[in-house]
Amino acid sequence: MTAPTTTAPSRKGGRWIEQWDPEDEGFWKQTGWHIARRNLAFSVLSEHIGFSVWTLWSVLVLFMGPEYGIDAAGKFFLVSMATLVGAVVRVPYTFAVARFGGRNWTVVAASLLLLPTGAAFWVMEPGTSYTTFLLCALLTGVGGGNFASSMTNINGFFPLRRKGWALGLNAGGGNIGVPVVQLIGLAVIGAAGGPRLLLGIYLPLVVLSAVCAFLFMDNLAPVRGDTGAVKEAVRDPHTWIMAFLYLGSFGSFIGYSFAFGLVLQTQFGRTPLQAASITFIGPLLGSLIRPVGGALADRFGGARITLGNFVAMGAATAVILVASVRESLTLFTAAFIALFVLTGLGNGSTYKMIPGIFQAKALAQGLGGEEAAAYGRRLSGAAMGLIGAVGALGGLGINMAFRQSFQAVGSGTAAFVAFLVCYAACFAVTWAVYLRRVTPRPTGPADAEPAPRRSFAQV
Structure with a gap:
């Protein structure tokens, strides 16, 4: 039976x-x-525009030569603060979808991007105080919140069988904002333009995204005002387990996106143009591959894809460690780009797991059909913002680890050791919680041996 639907302007x-x-x-x-x-x-x-604004400072710091009076540690701190705010605002941005409607909040969120872009345009010149630059970097964090509200909103539009593809495409298209702003920054640097030219390009694009959301998007009434779902998601341990796994995948993607150019400049002595000509490649490939990670998870199960991906991320990080110690720029760059690709795959597969986990819990509780699907959409939509916020905090951790590593030993080697340990922990958690064979207690005759089963193996 076809359910009726109406798109009406009657509501406020x-x-x-x-x-x-x-x-x-x-x-x-x-x-x-x-x-x-x-x-x-x-x-x-x-x-997409939100991600570009959020990661503006990964490009702007490349323009900041000696005349700005800011060392490498200071630049890493600038991008870290942008990452921090981007992570924190993801929580209220998630709730805003249920409070105001997905379309309405998208208009507001897109319009808010004018504030950090305009502020950076106003102050970006030598002689500006570090505190002013820091405040502008903090403001760009609002661009990171767009991801949480966008993913929560789109999660409600698609059936479970298409969520991996839809969420992967939505997130991947947004993630591409990172390499696009870096590519535009490369073009500006190559043309001997200043940072204000880069910022001036984005101001009309921000307006365009807000206008398009106002004209062409819709609000879903069934997802409005469900604060109980948020409380349930907070209490559910799977929310925080998945947040940890997403910290390993997306935290790596966004952290490396901010840091890659600075690492090339600081550790390998690349010029701004040389660094910018390489920096965009990793985020671009990682963004493009994210829908593939979601599609693979749809077919083979997100937990399986995520487990194998963390193994590969650990292997790539080990190669980076060797290249860092040997000071091999070619090997370092190739392995780093491969690591970016793997973060994209992992982003797609981990996000596919979220609605699958909550629907599997609904089925285990005796719900079925649309009732189970509605439960999964309700809880996963609420959980996604929290998971996205914690995941983005991984980017903060990566940039702070680089800052400390360069201050202590003059290279990023120590930071990569810490990242390798993190990926090993993510692998162990994925296996133990979602793929480890579990033998249920026998309920039949005493001599009957229950068959082992996998917990959440298909999510």
Whole structure:
């Protein structure tokens, strides 16, 4: 039976869809797919610009030569503070979708990007105090919040069987904002332009994303005002387990995105143009591969893909360690780019696990059909913001680790040792919680041996 849907401007805020059932095949083919695809497209645009603004300082620090009077440790601290705010604001941004509606909040979130972009445009010149630069870097953190609200919103539009693909595409399209701003920065540096030119390019793009969200996106009434879901998600241990795993994958992606150019400049003596000509490659490939990670998780199970991915991330980090000790720029760069690709795969597979875990819990509790699917959407939507916030804090940890490593030993080698330990811990947690064979207690005759089963193996 096809569920009815209406898009009506009657509510305050406009464009509300009152009924939504993507798990209904008839509804999905006739109506749902077209609406979901349109919202996904403009969600990607808004999130893309948000990521670009969030990571502006990964490019702006490349412009900051000796005349700015800021050393490498000071630059790492600047990008760390942008990462920190981007992580913290993800929590309220997630709640904002349920409070105001996905479309309405996307308009607000996109418009807020004018503040950090305009502020940086105003102060970006030698002689500006470090405190002023730090405040501007903190402001760019609002761009990091766009990810949480966008993912929470899009999660509600798609059925479980398409979530890996949809969330991967949404996040991947947003993540590409990182290499795009770095590519534009490379072009500006290559053309001997200043940082204000880069910022001036983004101001109209911010306006464009806000206008498109206002004109073409919708709010889903069924996800509004469900504060109980947030409380349940906070109490559920799987929220925090997945947050730890996402810290290992996305925390690595965003942390390395901010730090890669600075590491090349500081450890290998690259010029701004040389660093910028390489920096964008890793984030670009990591962003493009994220939907592939989601699609692989749809087919083989997110837990399996995530487990293998952490093994590969550990191997790539070991190669980076060798290259760092030997001071081999070629090997270091190749391994670092490979690590970026793996972070993208892991981002896609871990996010696919989230709705699958909560739906599996619903089925285990005796729920079925649309009831189980609705439970999964409800809890996973609330959990995603918390998981995304903790994951982004991994980026803060990476940049602070680099800052300490360069201060202590003059290279990033010590930091990479810490990252290798983190990936080993992520591997162990993934296996122990989601893939370890569990033998249930026998309920039949005493001589009957229960067959072992995997816990959440298909999520």
